[in-house]
Amino acid sequence: MFKLVITVSLKKELPLQWLKDRGLTILTTQAIESGALKGLDTKKIKDPLIVVTGVGPQQANRAAKAIATNLTPLFVLHIGTCGILRKDLPLRKWLRPRWLSSSCSEELLMIDPRIPLPVYTDLTDIRLHEVSRPFRGSLDGIDAVDMECYSQARVFKQAGISFHALKFGTDYADHNRDNQYHESLPVLHDAIKQLFSFLDGQFAGEDVSVVIPVYNRPDLVKRAIDSVLNQSLSPGEIIVVDDGSTDNTWEVLKNYKNPIRAIRLEENLGPSAARNKGVLESTGRWIAFLDSDDYWKEDKIERQLEYLKRYPYFEILQSEEIWIRNGKRVNPCKHHKKPEGWAWEPSLRRCLISPSGVMMKRDIFFRYGPFREDFPVCEDYDLWLKITRGHPVGLEPSFTVVKYGGHGDQLSRRYPAMDRFRVKSLFEQFEREPYPEFREKLKEVINEKLKILYKGYKKRSRWEDVKWCEQIWQRIGYEKVLVENL
Template identity: 50%
Template sequence: MTEQKKDTVSVIIPTFNRAWTLKRAIDSALAQDYRHREIIVVDDGSTDPTQELLAGYKDQIRVLVQENKGVSAARNLGIQESQGSFIALLDSDDAWEKNKLSCQAAFFQSNPGAMICQTEEIWIRKGKRVNPKKKHKKSSGMIFEPSLRLCLVSPSAVMMRKQLFDQKGMFNEAFPVCEDYDLWLRISHDTPVYLIDIPLTVKTGGHGDQLSASHSQDKYRIQSILDLIESNVLSSDQEQAALNVFKEKCRIFANGCMKRGREKEGAHYLMLAGGKGSS
């Protein structure tokens, strides 16, 4: 990784064929009232007018281009090439309120032992604001066990010390989805994830090109939990909690496979639900 600049926040925006919404994300990063920042856009092999859009920003942003390898590889490249001591992730279909970075930077200044924090969010679905369900409510601190069932950390809401990637590893490039769920579990089993209870991130969903719409998320969550159990880093209570959720997700996914005529795959996950196994 490159030499780090103290207090600089490196904003990493991965994108693939998102020219239709990317400008909003970049503009919200450029509009931040926190000036110690760099903005890195990683074009993951786009074939739409993304490059023409990015060219218009000239030296306001750094642009990295790679062949299409997925969002994890794009984020990882941006992180590896970044110069800041802090990393702030921003998905290309999301946006920030103008004081998002300054609010999180102030939190880290006041809490020098903290490694990662996230803000609350405004959710937009199909152009309309919606309220998150009770199960999506974020907590602050040691969030590992509630995070097993569903992802309670949003990439676009996060700021973290870059050194945390040295300790926990990067995004898993083998995961087309749930790569964030996987990283947050690796972090949160022994690291508090703090919440700034102010909605400073605008999270947009409901469009057809979202990765989560085209892949089974439970399949990758199952693999993530299994990898974590087998890494032997969990406490006995955490391991039991992880095992319980692992078996539950295996059963749910197996039933879904059976309903869709994928009997062999379903039988495999039913077997995993009966014992820890490996997939």
């Protein structure tokens, strides 16, 4: 029902009417326990759900258990206030709890630093300590105090629900605490409005630019273009980039009129360059990609925009696909199941996001892109890896994309050792990753893929490539003796 649940301690810490005016459901813990969720119209509800928990560890624990029992969210985000114990931290700014402790437990919790909302301000990581009553003073090694985050984190950890937190420093936990808190509330309301500004997003067909790269596929690209022209909700523009075709593809494209914009590259530069050119020429706030050998069912755009209206915090989403191989429909393996929510870790070993199913904000593309033009393959894997590290991915469940494979001109057939490009992408992300738990996950997958490449290179006496593998191992911290024992 709800994919994102927001928890907050007190109604007075929310711009309540502003949120209600934008269609959000706000419930108390007691309402959830009493079955209020059953009375909601599931076709009309809008994410996220806001749960007012009440103050203190016991109330926080109770609320978290009610959520875990009655809902199956992808993630829970706790938003609340805190008293700052370090005077070098500014008041009235968002802080990101990274380590949680409690007066009632010796266990130190470390929570996921990612935020499942569009947040583009710098956040300071803090150690947050939970107390059972209002606190004044200082604590060694503690940056801030609150009365609820630890208790919620512990419940959601046990339930296997992704938990995240943002705290707003309202006071310095000193003699002036109460005055500072009340003076900070209007600022907090404005900060929440800014944080939830995605609720005012517009999702209309004219906001979508479709980008189709093509090389030497005159018949297939016609099918792809026609599938976009036949959409139940028309996009604002369709940009087709001919990547230096040597057959009659350009002649086919020239026959199309508005809303088709055909662009011709003078030479064959690859799908990355063609997609990048299409996005640069686009004007829509949302970009939808379509490979020239695939096509869309007639309601693909409409269903994706309906999904975004219901879950407006997603900045990238994809649709489910029908797979056709050598002219026959096939069922994808379980390990190709498309993830929803945090897609980064499931996508490390293989690409689980298909360009033809993707719709993404144009701003996101330019923040993390473009597609790498030095990668002949796996250019999409590389970009999705960068984006999904900090952004959840929506999944519109309708099978509105028809994806074809098995034909001879697919680039994947010309590059059987595609994992070399994946390793390069993984290693570059490893080098810039600040958080140790994410570095360890990258390290594990790099090692798995390097083992396979290394054995193949040694078997074929490709000694320069063997040396490259050894250098990567060394850079990620593997001892040479471990490499030599493979």
